[in-house]
Amino acid sequence: FVFKACSGTAELDPCRSLHSSVVKLGFCLDAYVLNAMLHAYCCCCCCQGGGISYARKVFDEMPESEQSVPWNILMGGYLKCKMPNEVIDLFREMQSFSDTVKPDEITMVMLLSACSHLGSLKLGTWAESFIEREEESLSSELYNALIDMFSKCGDVDRASTLLKTMPPEKRTIVSWTSVISGMSIHGRGRDAASLFEELIAGGGARPDGATFVALLSACGRCGLVEEGKRYFEAMAKDYGIVPGIEHYGCMVDMLSRAGMVDEAVGLVEGMPVEPNAVIRRMVAAACREDGRLKVGETMGRDLVEREPMEEANHVLLSSFYVEMAEWEKKVHARAAMGKNDIRKM
Incomplete structure (x- = not known):
């Protein structure tokens, strides 16, 4: 204890x-x-x-023990320390003791998580082959770990096939969200939206906040603005999910990418939660790209006041002064960086 x-x-x-x-x-x-x-x-x-x-x-x-527990604990520690290569090495070391200790479901989930962190499809496919040899049937957790691994390692089609062929009773919202997220990461926004429609039409699970983060991100990356707006509105209206800072961040990113700067600014100003620095920088950068220099400068100064030690804020504000040919203000901005020992990379 x-x-x-x-x-x-x-x-x-x-x-x-x-x-x-x-x-x-x-x-x-x-x-x-x-x-x-x-x-x-x-x-x-x-x-x-x-x-x-x-x-x-x-x-x-x-x-020496027949238990897999200590192996799993150390693998979990390596994952916590962001050391996925060590997880792979430890699993291979475990295999050399195969006469006395066997990997269990937790071992395999952590092995797949390490493959996901490395983005190695080759290692992930090898892990899948091992699981298929050793496991008579897969649990929801193992299915989800496999789907997540394939989604993150770039084989979204394989992840989608696993989702469709796994037993319906083992399919959870995590399964659906992992594939939607993978489609988002790899620029397949329309496929992500189609899969979401399939989910709500009878997928046997209810979308949660993480599902909408993946979906809105997919819409933003692929320019599906109207679809993204509709899904954002449906969160609270149809599913009782109060949008969080991540959802607002996705919407601001989507509107900014689409050049809808006024809407992005209005959304930030009307947020029921305090926008974080990432969202503020996103909108300020969009203002610069769209030529809304005064609005962006105001946001830049606000960012510097809020986070005076953050290099990105000073660089952003300085870039506005360059665009506006406000050379004296730019000199002051650079001087402030020097005073705080902030170096532009």
């Missing part, structure tokens, strides 16, 4: 202190204690000193 508390704080020093106590008290062979300690170190992966390296040391010193 103490190690669980350390996991919640994600601080390295308490974990090391408890580790010493475990050694002194002779619990070095207790699988439950060692797994808890391994998990605690994995939760400290971002700490100075590198909790993940301590996790690996604990893992290497653990007694």
Whole structure:
């Protein structure tokens, strides 16, 4: 329980202190204690000193076991630390112990997640082949992990085929959203919209906030402005989903890309939630592209006041002064960057 508390704080020093106590008290062979300690170190992966390296040391010193739990914990730690290559290497190491330990569903989900992070279709296809050999039937979680992997690695058609052929009772909104998101990422906005229509016509799941983020993003990237507006309106009206900052960001991006700057500005000004800096910069940049220099300059100054240490804000404001031939103001803007030790990259 103490190690669980350390996991919640994600601080390295308490974990090391408890580790010493475990050694002194002779619990070095207790699988439950060692797994808890391994998990605690994995939760400290971002700490100075590198909790993940301590996790690996604990893992290497653990007694050999038939359980996949410690392997899964360390894989999860590597994913948390954004180290997908290490997940692949650890899985291959696990295979060398195939006589004593077998990967379980959690192992395979994390392996597929690592393939997704790497964007490696070759590795992902290899993982799928392994799963097909080892698993008699796939759970919803494994189907969704496969669909997500293929969507992110570029084989959206394979992801779509999996969605259509998986047992209906295992198909969840996560399955649909992953394919819609993959279509969005790879510039297939109309396919994404068609799939969404198929979902609401009888897909057996109800769209959620994440589904609409993927859908609106697809509309924005492919210039489907009217469709995007209709879907945005349907969120609250038909599905009771209150638009969040991500949905407004998609709409602002869509309107800005389409050159509908006045609508984008109006949407930001009327947002029921405080627009974040990303949205403000998006609209300001659209104003510059559309020649609305005074409006954009005002937004740029507001951004600098809100986030004086953010380089992108100073660069954006300075670009307005160049466009407006306001050379003195540009000099002041560059001086402000120097004062705050901000260097234009």
